[in-house]
Amino acid sequence: MTNLNARKWPAILTVSSLGLLLAACGGGSSSDITTLSADTATVSGTVPGTLIEAFCADGRYFSTHSEQNGTAEHPFELELPVGLACRLVMTTNERAQNRIITAIQLQANGETGGNFALNSALNLGYVPLAKDDDGDGVDDISGQNVIDSNGDGVVDDPLAHDLGNNTALMVRQLSNDPLDTDGDDIPDYYEDDDHDGVNNHEDDDDDNDGTPDSSDEDNHDHDGDGIDDDYDRDSDNDGSDDNSSGSSPYTPVENYAVTRGRLLASQCAQCHGTNGHSTTSWDSIAGESAGEIVEEMNEYPTSHIMGAQGIGYTQSEIEDLAAYLSSLASDSESDGYDEEDESDD
Amino acid sequence: MxxxxxxxxxxxxxxxxxxxxxxxxxxxxxxxxxxxxxxxxxxxxxxxxxxxxxxxxxxxxxxxxxxxxxxxxxxxxxxxxxxxxxxxxxxxxxxxxxxxxxxxxxxxxxxxxxxxxxxxxxxxxxxxxxxxxxxxxxxxxxxxxxxxxIEFIAATGHDFDKVPHAWKAGVQTELLKSQLDAMGDGEHFVMTIPKAPYRCPPGPYERACVVADFLKNAKGFGNTQITVLDENADITVEAATFHAKFDEYGVHYVANAAVTEVDSDNRIVSYQVSGGATQSIDADVLNVIPNQKAxxxxxxxxxxxxxxxxxxxxxxxxxxxxxxxxxxxxxxxxxxxxxxxxxxxxxxxxxxxxxxxxxxxxxxAPKTNSACYSPVSRTEATWLTAVYEYNSGTGQMQPVSTASYPYASGPSSSNYSAMFSWAGNLFSDTFA
Incomplete structure (x- = not known):
C-alpha cells in the first residue's frame, strides 16, 4: 500500500503539485451542513453518591457528580444531546480504592441494552448502585456480594434498570457498537483488554505492548472511548466539544439528513481523499474557503486533468460542493503545494 | 469485566x-x-x-x-x-x-x-x-x-492456468509476469483485446505498451515481436496516444480481430479479422483477455x-x-x-x-466521474477523464453534453508521478 497513508512527499513530486484539484470542487456558504440536532435534554435520577459518566457515539463525553443532600439518595442531572446514542457508567466512591464502577443497562419499551438515545427529559428514578465503604466486597446497601472477577473495579455485569414503557428514550441493540465492541454492555472504556486487572481507562498501557498508550503509535483512540480520534468530537474526553475549538473533523451521522453538496463533494474524494483529506501529494481540499475552491475549479485549462473535470460541473454544483467542503475541518498539516504548476500535461 | x-x-x-x-x-x-x-x-x-x-x-x-x-x-x-x-x-x-x-x-x-x-x-x-x-x-x-x-466468456480451449488473462489481479498477474520474465530475445508476445464493453477501457493498450517497454528497453531485446489482436474496430480510447506509442515500440496492431480458439498447451491463438478466414499465431507468451459479462x-x-x-x-x-x-x-x-x-x-x-x-x-441529478492514469513505459503515463450526467429523457448517464469529452493527454513523466497521487487517494477513499 505504497501510497496509502503516505505523508506528503514534496521532494518526490515536483510536478503534480499545483493543487491538482482533481475531482472538481469549489465555494459558497456553509449553512446546510449535516449535523446532529443541537437540542439537549436532561437525564436525572438519584444514586448513592456517585460520578455519572456518559459516552456518546460521536465521541463526546459528559459527566457530573451527584449532589450530597444529606440523604442516602443523592440527586443528579446530566444534559445529553437529543437523538445521540450514549452509554452510561456510574461509579461510587469514585476516588477511593474501593470504588465500584457499574455500567448501566436500560430496559424500556421492550428493548434491553446499554445504548440509548434521548427523545426528551428522562428521569431514571433511584438507581440502586452497589457501594462498599468498608471495602469488604459486600454492597453496604443491599448486603449482596459485589462481583468483580478480575479486581479492576468494574462489576462483571451491567446493572439492568427497568424503565417500563417510556417515550423519553429509545433503547437500541447494535451488533457492532464502536463504544462496546463485544456487545456485553460494558463500554470498551471500562473493559480490561489485556487482562492485567486494570481497566482500560486506568491502564496506561492497555495493550500491554510496553509503550504507554499516550505515545503508542498504534493508538488511534487516545481517550479510549471506542471512537477513533478522527471521528471523535471530544478526543481527550475532557468534556468539551473539540468542534468548538475547530480541531476535530466531523461527526458520524445519526439522524439522516442530506445536502446536495455532500454527494457532489464525495465525487472529489477519488482524487483528493475521503472528505477532502488527501493521503498523497495531491491537495487536501477540506476546509478551504468556498471561494478558493470555486476559483480552483475554474482556473485550470482542460489540458490539465482538474480542468477537464471542472468543466463537467455547473456553477451552482460547484458552489454546492464548495460549501460542503468548506464546512469540513482542514488537515492539521499544511497543504501548501499550491505554488508549483504542472504545465506539461 | x-x-x-x-x-x-x-x-x-x-x-x-x-x-x-x-x-x-x-x-x-x-x-x-x-x-x-x-x-x-x-x-x-x-x-x-x-x-x-x-x-x-x-x-x-x-x-x-x-x-x-x-x-x-x-x-x-x-x-x-x-x-x-x-x-x-x-x-x-x-x-x-x-x-x-x-x-x-x-x-x-x-x-x-x-x-x-x-x-x-x-x-x-x-x-x-x-x-x-x-x-x-x-x-x-x-x-x-x-x-x-466481471465474469469471463472464455474462448474455446482457453485454460486460464496456462494462458493467463491477468485481468483480475493477483495470481494471474504473477503467472503472466513469470512467463514474461522467462522470455528470450527473438520470441513473440501476443495479446488479445476483448470486444467493448470490458473492464478498464485503456488497460489493454496500457499493458501492450508497458510490456513492449519492458522487453525492448528494460531487457534490451532487439528482435522481440509484439502483436496485439483487438476485437474492436480501433483502439477504443486515447487512440492517437496509443497508436503513436505502438509505432514507437514496433507493436503489430490488428483491428477487428476476434479470437475463435485458443490452444492453451501450445500457446496458439486462432482468430478471424472482420469475419474472414481463420488465421493462427504461435506465440511464445500468450495473453488472452476474454470477452466479459456481469x-x-x-x-x-x-x-x-x-x-x-x-x-x-x-x-x-x-x-x-x-x-x-x-x-x-x-x-x-x-x-x-x-x-x-x-x-x-x-x-x-x-x-x-x-x-x-x-x-x-x-x-x-447525480454526477459521476471516471479518471484513469495509464503507464506507457517505466517513466511515462497518460490519462483520460470524464464527468457523467443524468439524462432524464433517456434515463441514462452520459458524458456531460457541454464538455466535449473525452479529453486525452500525451504521455509524460509528470503524468507518471501524478498517477501515484491519483491511485493513492483512490485506494484510501475505497479501503482506508
Whole structure:
C-alpha cells in the first residue's frame, strides 16, 4: 500500500503539485451542513453518591457528580444531546480504592441494552448502585456480594434498570457498537483488554505492548472511548466539544439528513481523499474557503486533468460542493503545494 | 469485566471483544444464524453489500460514514484482501508487487463499524429479502447492493492456468509476469483485446505498451515481436496516444480481430479479422483477455438483460427487482467499467439507499466521474477523464453534453508521478 497513508512527499513530486484539484470542487456558504440536532435534554435520577459518566457515539463525553443532600439518595442531572446514542457508567466512591464502577443497562419499551438515545427529559428514578465503604466486597446497601472477577473495579455485569414503557428514550441493540465492541454492555472504556486487572481507562498501557498508550503509535483512540480520534468530537474526553475549538473533523451521522453538496463533494474524494483529506501529494481540499475552491475549479485549462473535470460541473454544483467542503475541518498539516504548476500535461 | 465471556481459540484465551476482532466479524455475525436474525434490532435497517472491490468497498464505507448508527451494514467478500487491478501492469515490469496493491478491510470494521463477513453468497431469495452464504448462514436485508465485478466468456480451449488473462489481479498477474520474465530475445508476445464493453477501457493498450517497454528497453531485446489482436474496430480510447506509442515500440496492431480458439498447451491463438478466414499465431507468451459479462450472481439471480444488469442510475436499483442495487462493472448503464467510476457510482448508490431508508427521494441529478492514469513505459503515463450526467429523457448517464469529452493527454513523466497521487487517494477513499 505504497501510497496509502503516505505523508506528503514534496521532494518526490515536483510536478503534480499545483493543487491538482482533481475531482472538481469549489465555494459558497456553509449553512446546510449535516449535523446532529443541537437540542439537549436532561437525564436525572438519584444514586448513592456517585460520578455519572456518559459516552456518546460521536465521541463526546459528559459527566457530573451527584449532589450530597444529606440523604442516602443523592440527586443528579446530566444534559445529553437529543437523538445521540450514549452509554452510561456510574461509579461510587469514585476516588477511593474501593470504588465500584457499574455500567448501566436500560430496559424500556421492550428493548434491553446499554445504548440509548434521548427523545426528551428522562428521569431514571433511584438507581440502586452497589457501594462498599468498608471495602469488604459486600454492597453496604443491599448486603449482596459485589462481583468483580478480575479486581479492576468494574462489576462483571451491567446493572439492568427497568424503565417500563417510556417515550423519553429509545433503547437500541447494535451488533457492532464502536463504544462496546463485544456487545456485553460494558463500554470498551471500562473493559480490561489485556487482562492485567486494570481497566482500560486506568491502564496506561492497555495493550500491554510496553509503550504507554499516550505515545503508542498504534493508538488511534487516545481517550479510549471506542471512537477513533478522527471521528471523535471530544478526543481527550475532557468534556468539551473539540468542534468548538475547530480541531476535530466531523461527526458520524445519526439522524439522516442530506445536502446536495455532500454527494457532489464525495465525487472529489477519488482524487483528493475521503472528505477532502488527501493521503498523497495531491491537495487536501477540506476546509478551504468556498471561494478558493470555486476559483480552483475554474482556473485550470482542460489540458490539465482538474480542468477537464471542472468543466463537467455547473456553477451552482460547484458552489454546492464548495460549501460542503468548506464546512469540513482542514488537515492539521499544511497543504501548501499550491505554488508549483504542472504545465506539461 | 466478567470471566464467563472468554472463549478458547488454539489454546489462547480471548475476550469476546478480541475474539470478534480475531475472527474479523461483528458480533451478530458470530452467533448462530438463527439467533443472529433474532438479535438484530428490529428498528435498524440492514444493508448487505456483496463484493469488496472498488465499488462494493466504497459503498459499505460510505453507507456507514453517512448513515452512522442509523444503519447496519454487512460487507460480504470471500477474500481477506483485494488486489487492485489498477497499477497491476506495473507488476509485470517489476515496478510494483502484488503486496503493494493488496488492501484489507480493517478500516471498514474498526473505523466505520461495517460487519465484515468472508464468505460467498450461494443464493438470493428476492421475495424474502434474504441471502444464503457458503457458510450456511442466512441473512436478511432491507437493501442488497451487488458489486460482483466481471465474469469471463472464455474462448474455446482457453485454460486460464496456462494462458493467463491477468485481468483480475493477483495470481494471474504473477503467472503472466513469470512467463514474461522467462522470455528470450527473438520470441513473440501476443495479446488479445476483448470486444467493448470490458473492464478498464485503456488497460489493454496500457499493458501492450508497458510490456513492449519492458522487453525492448528494460531487457534490451532487439528482435522481440509484439502483436496485439483487438476485437474492436480501433483502439477504443486515447487512440492517437496509443497508436503513436505502438509505432514507437514496433507493436503489430490488428483491428477487428476476434479470437475463435485458443490452444492453451501450445500457446496458439486462432482468430478471424472482420469475419474472414481463420488465421493462427504461435506465440511464445500468450495473453488472452476474454470477452466479459456481469458477475455470475447477476445471472443466477435473474438480474441481467443480456450480459449486464439494467439499473436506474439515480439509485442503481435493478429495473427488474426492487431492493436490489447493482454497482460497478456489472451494472449496465453504459458508463465505463473501472475502479474509479465504480467508487463514484457507489457513493450515488449509498446516498440513494440511505435517503430511501429515511423516506427521501434520490438526488434527481447525480454526477459521476471516471479518471484513469495509464503507464506507457517505466517513466511515462497518460490519462483520460470524464464527468457523467443524468439524462432524464433517456434515463441514462452520459458524458456531460457541454464538455466535449473525452479529453486525452500525451504521455509524460509528470503524468507518471501524478498517477501515484491519483491511485493513492483512490485506494484510501475505497479501503482506508
Amino acid at each position: 466478567s470471566q464467563q465471556n472468554k472463549q478458547n481459540i488454539q489454546g489462547k484465551t480471548l475476550s469476546r471483544r478480541q475474539l470478534f476482532k480475531y475472527l474479523g466479524i461483528g458480533v451478530t455475525a458470530a452467533v448462530a444464524p438463527s439467533l443472529a436474525m433474532q438479535t438484530r434490532a428490529a428498528t435498524l435497517p440492514h444493508v448487505i453489500v456483496v463484493g469488496g472491490g472498488f465499488a462494493g468497498a466504497t459503498a459499505a464505507k460510505y453507507l456507514k460514514m453517512w448513515g452512522g448508527l442509523g444503519v447496519e451494514v454487512t460487507l460480504i467478500e470471500p477474500n481477506s484482501g483485494y488486489v487492485s487491478p489498477i497499477l497491476s501492469n506495473l507488476v509485470l515490469n517489476g515496478q510494483k508487487s502484488i503486496a503493494n496493491l493488496t488492501f484489507g478491510y480493517q478500516s471498514h470494521q474498526q473505523t466505520y463499524g461495517v460487519n465484515m463477513m468472508h464468505a460467498m453468497v450461494e443464493s438470493i431469495d428476492k421475495a424474502a429479502h434474504t441471502v444464503t452464504l457458503s457458510t450456511g448462514q442466512t441473512l436478511s436485508y432491507d437493501r442488497l447492493v451487488l458489486a460482483p465485478g 458477475g455470475q450472481i447477476i445471472f443466477d439471480a435473474g438480474l441481467n438483460s443480456g450480459n449486464w444488469a439494467p439499473v436506474n442510475p439515480l439509485t442503481y436499483e435493478s429495473t427488474l427487482q426492487e431492493a436490489i442495487h447493482i454497482i460497478g462493472d456489472s451494472q449496465g448503464t453504459g458508463q465505463p467499467k473501472a475502479g474509479h467510476i465504480g467508487n463514484s457510482e457507489a457513493k450515488v448508490c449509498a446516498d440513494a439507499v440511505l435517503r430511501s431508508l429515511n423516506g427521501l427521494a434520490p438526488d434527481p
